[in-house]
Amino acid sequence: MKRALAGLTAAVATLALAACGGGSDPLTPAATTTGAPGGSPAPAGTITVGSANFPESTLLAEIYAAALEDKGITVERKLNIGSRETYYPGLLDGSIDLIPEYTGVLLTHLGDQSGASESDAVYKALQTALPPELTVLEQSAAENKDAVVVTKATADERGLKSIADLAKSDDVVFGGPPEFQKRADGIPGLQEKYGLKIKEYKSLDVGGPLTVDALKTGAVLAADLFTTDPAITANGFVVLEDPESNFAAQNVVPLANKAKATPEVAEVLNGISAKLTTEALIELNGKLNAPEKPDAAKVAQEWLTSVGLLS
Structure with missing residues (x-):
């Protein structure tokens, strides 16, 4: 049993490393880093993109990063950071500028008591609940609950x-x-x-x-x-069905440092949200979970190209 658990743990570590964009793939940017947030904020013209510690979050971060880079915006990566409890302080101290989030769970994390559970209501409540230094851009139709x-x-x-x-x-x-x-x-x-x-x-x-x-x-x-x-x-x-709506709507949404969410950045991220669907997320997760375990950066660029979001 111990050997089996050790093997599973190693598999998790391997998946996390692959999702972080490691290795020598030419699509993997040299600026990719991992670990907890902290340190000085990035320069004014640079966006630091973070992700949580699961493959879908890392993939979405790579999608954001690649699309921004395609428009000539300088990007640094801090991927596979950890749970919301770990990365959210980085958004507040400026060491992270942008991260893919999920509306309902983020609203709960902020202590909202509105009871909102439907997609539009959750998004509206989230805009009110965020601290002044943060903002959410347009939410996507993609939902992962x-x-x-x-x-x-x-x-x-x-x-x-x-x-x-x-x-x-x-x-x-x-x-x-x-x-x-x-x-x-x-x-x-x-x-x-x-x-x-x-x-x-x-x-x-x-x-x-x-x-x-x-x-x-x-x-x-x-x-x-x-x-x-x-x-x-x-x-x-x-x-199992959730008739009491314990899990509110959880649409994918970019959470950003308001000072870095320039009109140019917003246009790129809103363009991604307009194309992202739940069906696309399921398909992308399936690709990440394929036996060959493709690099998340490569899967991200392939999707962006397929929906016409890369030049």
Whole structure:
């Protein structure tokens, strides 16, 4: 078991490194860096693009970066930083200028009490809740929500269709990233809205192979996965309905330092949001998860080219 877990951990590390744009691929910019935010803000003419520590976020950051560079804007990368709790302070201190975000979870992080759950309402509330030094540009139609997921066997055996059904069980071993255990729309939200009883919480990865394997092997009964994760369809997992809207709309949106969000930058990023759909995200995640594990920068440039956003 220890050897198996070690192998899975190594796989996660390898995926993270690939998503960070490492290696000698000519499409990988030399300015790419990884790690926690901090340090001095970038010069006035430079945009520092960051990402969270999961492949989709890194891919979106590479899409933003490549499109900006195509317009002659100087870009530095700080990819695979970590969770929102880690990278958000970097946006406030200016060491990060731009990061792909998700409207609903960002609104929750900001402590909003409006109860907004639909896409337009969440976006409007987010614009009000942000501190004055930050702004969101136009949101995309692409949505990637957290979801409570079980295997089909578990759903059939227990008659599970919604999170409310799961809450009838008192033996729930739940798996997900460490931060999900404490976030307002994580376990606390599920307990408040559904009365979900957790027998044990297992800290795994951010919708990655550890979480998927834990579901497949029965190490957890339910888990937090992203709705754009191709592993859901590939493994026949069941996404439980969320009738109480614990997970608000989570549209992809660029979150930026207001001082760096010039009209030129806004035009580039809004152009990306206009083209990005949920279906495109699922397809892109599938490409990232292909056996050859392509570099995120390469996948980003291929998509930008396919939708006519590169010169």
